[in-house]
Amino acid sequence: MARKANISREEIHQACWDLLEQNYFPNIPRIAEYFSNLDGRKCSNTTLLNSISEWEVIYKEQEQVKFHALGEAVKPVFKKLEREFIQVLQSQLDDKVGEFEHTEKLKSDASNGRYLSLSTALSEQESALHESQQKVSLMEKEMLSLTNELTYIKQRYEDTLSTLHLSNEKTVDLEIQLKESQINLVQKEIDIVKAESATQALQKDNDRLSHHSQAQSLEINELKEKLESFREKDNSDLINALSAKLESLNKVNQNKQ
Numbered sequence: 001m002a003r004k005a006n007i008s009r010e011e012i013h014q015a016c017w018d019l020l021e022q023n024y025f026p027n028i029p030r031i032a033e034y035f036s037n038l039d040g041r042k043c044s045n046t047t048l049l050n051s052i053s054e055w056e057v058i059y060k061e062q063e064q065v066k067f068h069a070l071g072e073a074v075k076p077v078f079k080k081l082e083r084e085f086i087q088v089l090q091s092q093l094d095d096k097v098g099e100f101e102h103t104e105k106l107k108s109d110a111s112n113g114r115y116l117s118l119s120t121a122l123s124e125q126e127s128a129l130h131e132s133q134q135k136v137s138l139m140e141k142e143m144l145s146l147t148n149e150l151t152y153i154k155q156r157y158e159d160t161l162s163t164l165h166l167s168n169e170k171t172v173d174l175e176i177q178l179k180e181s182q183i184n185l186v187q188k189e190i191d192i193v194k195a196e197s198a199t200q201a202l203q204k205d206n207d208r209l210s211h212h213s214q215a216q217s218l219e220i221n222e223l224k225e226k227l228e229s230f231r232e233k234d235n236s237d238l239i240n241a242l243s244a245k246l247e248s249l250n251k252v253n254q255n256k257q
Contacts, residue, residue: 007035007043012051013058020059026052028186045186053179092139099132220249 015034016026024030028048035041103125223246 007041007047009051009054011035012048013055016052016055016059026055028052045189049183049186056179089143092143096132096136096139099128099135103128103132220246223249 012031015031019026019030019034028045031048031052032042032045035043223242226242
């Protein structure tokens with residue numbers, strides 16, 4: 001047989017965490033079943049509801065802290081990607097400037113007669129320029145690809161934060177709806193208990209009145225038999241007395257009905 005005992009608020013809070021670890025959101029029936037299976041203890045629904053409400057406040061605060069910590073943890077990653085992207089662009093721009101300066105140097109050397117053959121120098125310059133143009137084109141493609149990738153990563157980051165925020169709001173709304181449902185359930189249980197008590201009281205009154213009515217009916221029948229007996233014996237005084245008593249009982253019985 002389950003034993004009656006008080007359950008502390010801290011124990012109910014711990015039970016809520018245990019159920020949450022088992023992927024069950026705490027409510028009054030689950031907490032009551034938890035302690036019934038644990039050691040058979042019970043307590044009122046009001047006590048369970050108040051303690052669960054306190055735990056929900058603690059749970060919401062922890063979830064908000066986790067959400068903020070996640071945002072802070074992801075922020076350095078995107079800062080690092082941004083720095084690396086800028087470094088790559090800077091390196092590629094430096095290479096492009098160096099190639100351009102080298103080409104200009106070749107042109108200057110050719111004009112000053114440092115190369116034996118002007119045609120050879122021009123050919124080399126054209127070849128170098130062509131290679132530089134190819135590299136510039138390749139760099140522009142890589143820069144465009146990196147830019148698109150960075151834009152995509154930033155968008156994913158913003159979408160993730162938005163999704164987490166919406167999920168947190170939905171969780172809060174569901175918890176509020178659950179709490180309201182629990183309160184309504186407790187009120188309905190109280191109304192049912194009151195209705196059952198009223199029904200039992202009415203049933204007792206009905207049984208008592210029915211029993212009393214049967215006793216009066218038996219007494220009336222008995223008096224009728226005595227009256228008939230006295231009439232046969234022609235005893236007028238007794239007949240009148242019994243008739244008056246019979247009439248009085250009939251009136252009482254009619255009034256109660």
